Amino acid sequence: xxxxxxxxxxxxxxxxxxxxxxxxxxxxxxxxxxxxxxxxxxxxxxxxxxxxxxxxxxxxxxxxxxxxxxxxxxxxxxxxxxxxxxxxxxxxxxxxxxxxxxxxxxxxxxxxxxxxxxxxxxxxxxxxxxxxxxxxxxxxxxxxxxxxxxxxxxxxxxxxxxxxxxxxxxxxxxxxxxxxxxxxxxxxxxxxxxxxxxxxxxxxxxxxxxxxxxxxxxxxxxxxxxxxxxxxxxxxxxxxxxxxxxxxxxxxxxxxxxxxxxxxxxxxxxxxxxxxxxxxxxxxxxxxxxxxxxxxxxxxxxxxxxxxxxxxxxxxxxxxxxxxxxxxxxxxxxxxxxxxxxxxxxxxxxxxxxxxxxxxxxxxxxxxxxxxxxxxxxxxxxxxxxxxxxxxxxxxxxxxxxxxxxxxxxxxxxxxxxxxxxxxxxxxxxxxxxxxxxxxxxxxxxxxxxxxxxxxxxxxxxxxxxxxxxxxxxxxxxxxxxxxxxxxxxxxxxxxxxxxxxxxxxxxxxxxxxxxxxxxxxxxxxxxxxxxx
Amino acid sequence: xxxxxxxxxxxxxxxxxxxxxxxxxxxxxxxxxxxxxxxxxxxxxxxxxxxxxxxxxxxxxxxxxxxxxxxxxxxxxxxxxxxxxxxxxxxxxxxxxxxxxxxxxxxxxxxxxxxxxxxxxxxxxxxxxxxxxxxxxxxxxxxxxxxxxxxxxxxxxxxxxxxxxxxxxxxxxxxxxxxxxxxxxxxxxxxxxxxxxxxxxxxxxxxxxxxxxxxxxxxxxxxxxxxxxxxxxxxxxxxxxxxxxxxxxx
Numbered sequence: 001x002x003x004x005x006x007x008x009x010x011x012x013x014x015x016x017x018x019x020x021x022x023x024x025x026x027x028x029x030x031x032x033x034x035x036x037x038x039x040x041x042x043x044x045x046x047x048x049x050x051x052x053x054x055x056x057x058x059x060x061x062x063x064x065x066x067x068x069x070x071x072x073x074x075x076x077x078x079x080x081x082x083x084x085x086x087x088x089x090x091x092x093x094x095x096x097x098x099x100x101x102x103x104x105x106x107x108x109x110x111x112x113x114x115x116x117x118x119x120x121x122x123x124x125x126x127x128x129x130x131x132x133x134x135x136x137x138x139x140x141x142x143x144x145x146x147x148x149x150x151x152x153x154x155x156x157x158x159x160x161x162x163x164x165x166x167x168x169x170x171x172x173x174x175x176x177x178x179x180x181x182x183x184x185x186x187x188x189x190x191x192x193x194x195x196x197x198x199x200x201x202x203x204x205x206x207x208x209x210x211x212x213x214x215x216x217x218x219x220x221x222x223x224x225x226x227x228x229x230x231x232x233x234x235x236x237x238x239x240x241x242x243x244x245x246x247x248x249x250x251x252x253x254x255x256x257x258x259x260x261x262x263x264x265x266x267x268x269x270x271x272x273x274x275x276x277x278x279x280x281x282x283x284x285x286x287x288x289x290x291x292x293x294x295x296x297x298x299x300x301x302x303x304x305x306x307x308x309x310x311x312x313x314x315x316x317x318x319x320x321x322x323x324x325x326x327x328x329x330x331x332x333x334x335x336x337x338x339x340x341x342x343x344x345x346x347x348x349x350x351x352x353x354x355x356x357x358x359x360x361x362x363x364x365x366x367x368x369x370x371x372x373x374x375x376x377x378x379x380x381x382x383x384x385x386x387x388x389x390x391x392x393x394x395x396x397x398x399x400x401x402x403x404x405x406x407x408x409x410x411x412x413x414x415x416x417x418x419x420x421x422x423x424x425x426x427x428x429x430x431x432x433x434x435x436x437x438x439x440x441x442x443x444x445x446x447x448x449x450x451x452x453x454x455x456x457x458x459x460x461x462x463x464x465x466x467x468x469x470x471x472x473x474x475x476x477x478x479x480x481x482x483x484x485x486x487x488x489x490x491x492x493x494x495x496x497x498x499x500x501x502x503x504x505x506x507x508x509x510x511x512x513x514x515x516x517x518x519x520x521x522x523x524x525x526x527x528x529x530x531x532x533x
Numbered sequence: 534x535x536x537x538x539x540x541x542x543x544x545x546x547x548x549x550x551x552x553x554x555x556x557x558x559x560x561x562x563x564x565x566x567x568x569x570x571x572x573x574x575x576x577x578x579x580x581x582x583x584x585x586x587x588x589x590x591x592x593x594x595x596x597x598x599x600x601x602x603x604x605x606x607x608x609x610x611x612x613x614x615x616x617x618x619x620x621x622x623x624x625x626x627x628x629x630x631x632x633x634x635x636x637x638x639x640x641x642x643x644x645x646x647x648x649x650x651x652x653x654x655x656x657x658x659x660x661x662x663x664x665x666x667x668x669x670x671x672x673x674x675x676x677x678x679x680x681x682x683x684x685x686x687x688x689x690x691x692x693x694x695x696x697x698x699x700x701x702x703x704x705x706x707x708x709x710x711x712x713x714x715x716x717x718x719x720x721x722x723x724x725x726x727x728x729x730x731x732x733x734x735x736x737x738x739x740x741x742x743x744x745x746x747x748x749x750x751x752x753x754x755x756x757x758x759x760x761x762x763x764x765x766x767x768x769x770x771x772x773x774x775x776x777x778x779x780x781x782x783x
Contacts, residue, residue, distance in 0.1 A: 018579040023591065025564045025571045031630040033640070035553070040623030046642060047548065052540040054629075054637050079734055107540075130561035133628055134552035135641070142576055144554070146561065148631075 022141040023134075032148040033133050036107075036119065042155055054107040057118065061098055105151055116158070119151035160184065470498045470505060472512045476531060479518050483528035489513075540629065541638035549641030551628055554616065555648045559660065563597045563610060573597060576616075589616040591649060600660065608660045613652035621646055708742045716741055716749055721772075724754075728773075729765035 038044040088095070105119035125131065131147035162170060162183070170183055177183070470493040478484055478492060489509060495502050518529035556564075567573045574593040581588065591614040598609045626643035651657050710716075719739045723730065735750070736743055750756075754766045767773075 016579060016581045018577050020575050020577045022572055023574050023576050025567055025573050027567070027571050030633045031638075032632075033628060033630050035643075036627040036629050036639075038625040038627070040625070042625075044625050046542075046545040046625070046627055046639070049542060049545065052542060052639070053538045054540050055538040079731070129558060130556050132554045132556050132561075133640075133643075134554055135549070144564070144573075147553075 021136070023144055024137075024141055025132075025144045029145060031145075033145045034148050035131070035150045037122075037150060037152045038117075039152075039154060044153075049109050051111060052107060052109050054105050054119075056100060057104045057106045058100075060103060101149075105153070107153060116156040117153040118156055119153040122150040122152055125150040160187075162187065470500060470508050470512070472515060475509070475512045476516060479516065479529055479531040483521060483523060483530035485526050485528050486513075489529075538637070541636070544638065544640040545627070545642065547641075550644035551641045552645045552647055553626060553628075553643045554646075557649065557651060559600060559610060559664075560593070560614070560649065560651070563593065563600065567594075567597060586618065589618065589647065590614065591616060598656075606663060608663055609656045610660060611651045611654045611657040613654075614649045615652060616647040616649055619646040619648065705740070708736075708740055710741060710745045713749060716746070717753065720749065720753065721768075724768050724773075729767050731765055735766065 102121055104121065105117075107117040107119060109115045109117070125147070126149075131150075132144040133147060134142050134144050137143055166187065170177070474493070475489065478489065484492075486509075490505065493500075493505055493509065495505055498505060500508065513529065516531065518531045521528055521530065564573045572594065574591055574597070576589060576591045579588045579590070593610065593612045593614065595612075598612055600608050600610050621643055628640040628643065630638050630640055632638070716739055720735070723735065723738050730738075732743070732747070732750075736746060739746060741749075750766055753772050754768050756764060756766055758764055
């Protein structure tokens, strides 16, 4: 409209021309005029709006608002209001009133999918000078309306933002994290992970993604000390992790937890609680009498392993190999608690390596127990395949097992359990490599020989003499009669009477138990097996 | 209720352009006094030739120039007010109105900003001086009283208080123990209104001696610290029926 005026003036010639208009200030306006100011950078174009809704933002009302205590009836106190008021006056607390007029506006343009603006009142506009809006009327006169309020409208973010805590956290890591785009991604994944069950797998799945994301995108700059460890762990474990997670899926979750969590906890930087510490302190002392129950535990694990072995033997073994490759140096991180336990034992024993073969054997026995199912001798990349595959085949167990280490360890385990019989065989093969898994050196002999499986034959054992035969029927009889622990069972089938060597006994017994699949119950903290006919 | 909050966008659709003019306070005051239809003056837009910026000037009506100052000083406001034109810049300024019935409408977009400046004149200077004088006066004033205040002595005992105290003593004497049943009724009705009571308030309500009241309260109520420093009495749970408003008695 004004442009028209100016144009008119322009057209009317070169000489100066003036036009006069009357100015009116209407008195009876029921409408209050306000200014809606937008940021230049927002590039708001009002004409593009198809629809707009605006209302006051009343969220501040509850802050200013009344007490939560009810006025009367239940929960109220007599004279509460007066007392509160008196108290406030005494302390000089002046609460500002909640004025609707001063509340911000919420403007929504083009419906739900459109933009959102928040208009905050600008103070002090009408204090020293008045603003007027001059509009031109059809009759050419100007009408001036006073501006009641000025609101600055800013666009509201639709994207997700970090909360204050998260922002502080990220601020702390700002020097380390280069890839800032992953921050929000991780947050989203974290939320997803938190919603799911507390299963290791899912967590790990999520974290793996996260870790992968980090690895993929981040160039993590590490501070020297603590992070160096972490980075070495990272690189080591990254390879093994895929295999591990699959392996874990198949294996006992509870047992796997210890190792896995330990690995992951490094990376997470205290984002999650690591509860692998629960298992850490577990030490089994193989030297002393009192550790008998631990032996039982070991055997129990052993039997469980056998159970599981029937489910998924090959894959796990293959992956175990991978794991072991990756994990060689990391003695601290036993794969499973017992293994961890066992490693510790080994370290202990390796300290006195030369001194006592017994200790070596004892240490190895435990590992042998697991080796039955899980362990292939590590550090044998070449022969692994064959070893692994050969294991699953159930070869008739030769009583004298060639694989020296495994045999000796099994034997040692059995002997320890029986509390008195130690048959030292081929101890020489167990070179007590300090701080090495005992499996490693001992694996040299078995592998070339096309490693015979330490696994007890699926067939029956061959008892030579028979006062007592270690047969399935015998075991069944015992178990039907009353619940027995593994130790009890072993006692029944003493090597002298069955004619089997102790490790054979253990193997065969394990096989039988697997076949029988007895029921288990805990009596006096000991796992008993029993059958019901 | 889709009406509420809906912004009428007709002004924007028509591309109504408005001016935003900053006007001095005194002028705004004068405009508020405008009689009749509200005509306050005339605006003159002068265009100098083809190029050059248009000059806008506002002339105040004669009748509105008289400003009644304080202390009977009437100053006359200047009449001429040239406008200083300013561009809006990148900023988008829209005008919206809120009617008394809470209807919102977008009136238009600001196309031009201006400042109304008074033309410097003698009358303006006088006006300004007056304004300054007024604003420089302190808000609080010390004034000497002609008559000294003689109404507040420092008595030994305040007379009013004394009177009230004596009256109270006469009226109430020692609080008499009424029937236990009556007291219970009073208590229950009181607890219907509020859940927590101070012992003093209960004494006030029931007009019973404190010890007697406490005995009764010990029967039917519990004394709780409640976390706040005020210790309050409330009814025992078995006596409470705050939703149904029933009270079990004894």
